Amino acid sequence: MDLLRQRFETLTTAHIADACVRAQLPVRCLGLHPLVAGDKTAGRVLPARHAGSVDIFLEAIEGGAAGDVLVVDNGARLDHACVGDLIVQEAQTAGLTGVVIWGLHRDTVDVRAIGLPVYSLGALPTGPLLPEDRSADALTSARVGEWVVDSSDVVFADDDGVIFVPLAHVDDVLTLAEGIRDKERRQADLVREGRTLRDQLGFADFLARRAENPSLTFREHLRRVGGAVEE
Known part of the structure; x- marks a missing residue:
């Protein structure tokens, strides 16, 4: 995963999306944005389906690995925030490289200070008010938008949003993305030169x-x- 993140440093999610089209893979992306402009991250999906309590996140982190990205499914709910500064701090301390939330976050100032890339639909002061029934697949998959992702997927995220790629195809997609990046840079250079x-x-x-x-x-x-x- 370290090499994957190194390769993504000179790429964008737009390059990854175009590479998925070239590879005839579904373009599984979402318009989530980082709390801090310029943040970017990549890593294996560590899924967690929220059920009104942060214990699901602690359990997910307990079973995760350094380099993973916590991907939180809160059903795009806008009536409460499900992730705050303590969970983000815990994720960073465990070696995770980011948090992606299909829902809202809170504690924005403190989360920004932690420095771990976080992506969400926005912020709201209140957390969940009541616990809910936990699904059987709460730690094995997460629904984000129309997509269901799990640990067989890798997530890439930057200012344009997030995109998911099957781990089995990541190397090929990155190679295609690098080719697209290089060609677009050459084209941009030529435009600046007058062509x-x-x-x-x-x-x-x-x-x-x-x-x-x-x-x-x-x-x-x-x-x-x-x-x-x-x-």
């Missing part, structure tokens, strides 16, 4: 070909010319 992106991507040719074949898509054209913009 427009339209020229680099043969946009006039695309328009002419599309006039002859209205079903031609720009992505098909990009694959033919080897450009990189949207995937």
